[in-house]
Amino acid sequence: xxxxxxxxxxxxxxxxxxxxxxxxxxxxxxxxxxxxxxxxxxxxxxxxxxxxxxxxxxxxxxxxxxxxxxxxxxxxxxxxxxxxxxxxxxxxxxxxxxxxxxxxxxxxxxxxxxxxxxxxxxxxxxxxxxxxxxxxxxxxxxxxxxxxxxxxxxxxxxxxxxxxxxxxxxxxxxxxxxxxxxxxxxxxxxxxxxxxxxxxxxxxxxxxxxxxxxxxxxxxxxxxxxxxxxxxxxxxxxxxxxxxxxxxxxxxxxxxxxxxxxxxxxxxxxxxxxxxxxxxxxxxxxxxxxxxxxxxxxxxxxxxxxxxxxxxxxxxxxxxxxxxxxxxxxxxxxxxxxxxxxxxxxxxxxxxxxxxxxxxxxxxxxxxxxxxxxxxxxxxxxxxxxxxxxxxxxxxxxxxxxxxxxxxxxxxxxxxxxxxxxxxxxxxxxxxxxxxxxxxxxxxxxxxxxxxxxxxxxxxxxxxxxxxxxxxxxxxxxxxxxxxxxxxxxxxxxxxxxxxxxxxxxxxxxxxxxxxxxxxxxxxxxxxxxxxxxxxxxxxxxxxxxxxxxxxxxxxxxxxxxxxxxxxxxxxxxxxx
Amino acid sequence: xxxxxxxxxxxxxxxxxxxxxxxxxxxxxxxxxxxxxxxxxxxxxxxxxxxxxxxxxxxxxxxxxxxxxxxxxxxxxxxxxxxxxxxxxxxxxxxxxxxxxxxxxxxxxxxxxxxxxxxxxxxxxxxxxxxxxxxxxxxxxxxxxxxxxxxxxxxxxxxxxxxxxxxxx
Numbered sequence: 001x002x003x004x005x006x007x008x009x010x011x012x013x014x015x016x017x018x019x020x021x022x023x024x025x026x027x028x029x030x031x032x033x034x035x036x037x038x039x040x041x042x043x044x045x046x047x048x049x050x051x052x053x054x055x056x057x058x059x060x061x062x063x064x065x066x067x068x069x070x071x072x073x074x075x076x077x078x079x080x081x082x083x084x085x086x087x088x089x090x091x092x093x094x095x096x097x098x099x100x101x102x103x104x105x106x107x108x109x110x111x112x113x114x115x116x117x118x119x120x121x122x123x124x125x126x127x128x129x130x131x132x133x134x135x136x137x138x139x140x141x142x143x144x145x146x147x148x149x150x151x152x153x154x155x156x157x158x159x160x161x162x163x164x165x166x167x168x169x170x171x172x173x174x175x176x177x178x179x180x181x182x183x184x185x186x187x188x189x190x191x192x193x194x195x196x197x198x199x200x201x202x203x204x205x206x207x208x209x210x211x212x213x214x215x216x217x218x219x220x221x222x223x224x225x226x227x228x229x230x231x232x233x234x235x236x237x238x239x240x241x242x243x244x245x246x247x248x249x250x251x252x253x254x255x256x257x258x259x260x261x262x263x264x265x266x267x268x269x270x271x272x273x274x275x276x277x278x279x280x281x282x283x284x285x286x287x288x289x290x291x292x293x294x295x296x297x298x299x300x301x302x303x304x305x306x307x308x309x310x311x312x313x314x315x316x317x318x319x320x321x322x323x324x325x326x327x328x329x330x331x332x333x334x335x336x337x338x339x340x341x342x343x344x345x346x347x348x349x350x351x352x353x354x355x356x357x358x359x360x361x362x363x364x365x366x367x368x369x370x371x372x373x374x375x376x377x378x379x380x381x382x383x384x385x386x387x388x389x390x391x392x393x394x395x396x397x398x399x400x401x402x403x404x405x406x407x408x409x410x411x412x413x414x415x416x417x418x419x420x421x422x423x424x425x426x427x428x429x430x431x432x433x434x435x436x437x438x439x440x441x442x443x444x445x446x447x448x449x450x451x452x453x454x455x456x457x458x459x460x461x462x463x464x465x466x467x468x469x470x471x472x473x474x475x476x477x478x479x480x481x482x483x484x485x486x487x488x489x490x491x492x493x494x495x496x497x498x499x500x501x502x503x504x505x506x507x508x509x510x511x512x513x514x515x516x517x518x519x520x521x522x523x524x525x526x527x528x529x530x531x532x533x534x535x536x537x538x539x540x541x542x543x544x545x546x547x548x549x550x551x552x553x554x555x556x557x558x559x560x561x562x563x564x565x566x567x568x569x570x571x572x573x574x575x576x577x
Numbered sequence: 578x579x580x581x582x583x584x585x586x587x588x589x590x591x592x593x594x595x596x597x598x599x600x601x602x603x604x605x606x607x608x609x610x611x612x613x614x615x616x617x618x619x620x621x622x623x624x625x626x627x628x629x630x631x632x633x634x635x636x637x638x639x640x641x642x643x644x645x646x647x648x649x650x651x652x653x654x655x656x657x658x659x660x661x662x663x664x665x666x667x668x669x670x671x672x673x674x675x676x677x678x679x680x681x682x683x684x685x686x687x688x689x690x691x692x693x694x695x696x697x698x699x700x701x702x703x704x705x706x707x708x709x710x711x712x713x714x715x716x717x718x719x720x721x722x723x724x725x726x727x728x729x730x731x732x733x734x735x736x737x738x739x740x741x742x743x744x745x746x
Contacts (some may be wrong), residue, residue: 019613190699193644199708236629236631236658236705237658237661237665240658240705241658241659241704242661243659244705244708247661247662248658249661249703250659250661250662250664250665250700253632253634253656253660253665253668253703253704254656254664254668256634256637256657256701257634257637257638257639257668257678258637258679259678269637274595274598277709279598279704280593280595280598283591283594292692322662422664425680426680427664427667427681428677428678428679429667429674429677430663430667430677432663443663443664446663468677471674471677490661493661493666504634554600560637561637561680561681563680566680
């Protein structure tokens with residue numbers, strides 16, 4: 001991974017790929033690399049869809065190695081949704097394969113000279129870029145049908161659907177899974193629109209002949225790898241809960257806590273939760289001949305995904321994740337898993353972020369565009385988005401824009417990005433991260449629950465009043481570090497409870513690169529990434545006033561616990577002071 | 578308190594698991610601490626309680642200390658394993674991140690104040706405990722709320738509850 005493949009979309013004669021040395025970015029991977037390149041090379045006042053913006057696609061530091069769970073791909077840019085820096089993260093096959101082909105990143109840059117759509121093909125033999133007008137407005141599954149023969153054996157496809165082509169602020173970059181389906185997405189922040197603005201419709205990766213990346217210290221790497229897998233397998237979350245039920249195992253629990261945002265964050269409990277829970281979903285999938293246990297990329301130990309089939313056993317979509325089930329389910333008052341699965345399929349096909357889309361439909365429902373609980377209407381709205389009707393284009397611009405268009409205060413967004421599936425009035429610590437993350441409201445920004453081991457900035461007593469801000473900061477630092485490795489964030493649970501598993505992760509990095517990182521070094525790495533991101537946002541015009549939740553979360557109590565978000569502005573400001 | 582005869586009911590296992598997610602009624606045991614209720618009333622092994630029931634809610638509030646939370650008549654007790662995600666970590670009993678859900682945490686009772694009371698306690702099972710403890714609950718007298726089980730007529734119970742004579746298919 002010593003090469004950055006820069007594709008100048010404005011080159012004479014059409015887009016041109018130039019392999020360049022990784023240079024000053026050496027030692028960075030995943031989110032570390034995407035944020036470093038964006039912060040260094042993109043003017044902070046650039047328009048997100050303008051020629052000065054860039055799209056960076058980067059495997060993690062351990063992607064392409066034999067380390068389990070290392071298949072995450074980071075996609076970074078200035079976000080069309082938030083106006084700040086963005087890293088969206090995805091599973092799928094592409095990270096491992098790009099890394100094995102030697103690429104630390106692909107950078108799409110420059111100003112397109114025409115309106116043509118291009119397909120980039122990357123293999124061991126080099127890079128070709130060809131125009132293909134037949135792909136205009138093609139959906140991701142249509143692209144799969146066209147190109148699967150090229151990548152199904154040892155390849156992957158990175159693509160955008162109509163949402164990315166149309167420049168929607170809600171648009172994803174799709175990554176194919178083990179079966180070659182476009183079910184994995186760098187979802188948040190509108191990264192697909194930036195790819196679309198560069199005129200690149202699809203990147204076909206062919207890793208035929210590429211080898212697993214060899215570590216500097218093979219014996220130490222092998223030992224660390226074994227300890228790593230053992231740690232993941234024996235932990236009750238990574239070894240039992242996630243494989244059995246997927247992330248949707250959270251629906252019942254978060255609902256019980258009164259923290260499941262329901263009907264556009266009006267209440268914290270959904271009466272239909274048990275009908276859409278992970279337990280019910282797994283039972284339904286298995287009874288129909290689908291699967292409740294499936295990995296999104298080869299080398300995954302946890303296997304938190306699954307396969308959702310219809311009543312006749314036909315594939316519909318991958319197992320909808322918790323965030324999707326919440327966004328299209330409880331948040332829209334819909335308690336039908338078949339409807340939710342269809343919405344998930346449409347999101348993947350058009351290239352839409354399920355969180356943003358579900359939050360947007362809920363806003364539209366509150367505005368009276370459709371009734372809460374009307375699954376058929378939700379499906380029709382999503383088709384409008386995919387087809388680019390005037391209403392669809394509004395909805396495709398995200399929840400904040402939709403609320404503005406319909407004159408609603410209730411836009412559950414921070415920095416223009418919709419909140420995920422945890423109401424911050426009930427789980428205030430997550431609200432602190434929603435408010436202060438450089439990414440906008442994002443649950444994964446503070447996901448790496450390993451801060452008690454990392455001890456970032458010294459020991460924090462989480463029971464002290466000031467602990468809330470300190471915890472959020474440390475979680476964000478730990479998460480940034482994990483995002484740079486290419487490791488799935490779900491590894492954090494085993495790392496949280498088992499110090500030897502955390503050590504195994506550090507050992508993997510050290511054995512691969514010949515480093516001598518310790519916990520402090522990992523923390524410093526995460527801090528450096530956040531510093532890049534916060535610096536970019538400051539130059540883009542963000543201030544402390546942007547590190548806030550919408551005021552109505554302080555004013556309107558959330559049932560059943562009747563709690564409001566009462567973390568003070570001073571405490572929010574202290575997160576990064 | 579329903580004293581009507583139990584209604585014979587045969588349920589497929591998946592339907593019983595769906596019912597357990599919504600909650601079944603347990604008559605007797607109110608006034609005990611959560612730990613006493615789990616071990617003495619429901620008969621769950623003490624080691625299982627300590628090691629597997631990592632996430633426990635009493636009336637929707639995450640419980641940190643099973644010995645300082647008292648189950649009152651009408652209470653809802655929900656049992657879960659360790660959960661993923663930061664939110665899952667915050668909900669864990671006595672977890673490092675418990676501070677992050679201040680405002681909804683069960684504040685605890687003085688166990689000296691507990692007195693045995695009549696009444697029904699609603700028990701919900703999720704995820705791992707749902708798989709592990711369904712048979713245990715099926716083997717003891719249970720009540721179901723009207724409307725939570727297909728086939729139960731509204732007039733078959735008292736006070737909104739129906740006593741079940743349950744057989745798993």
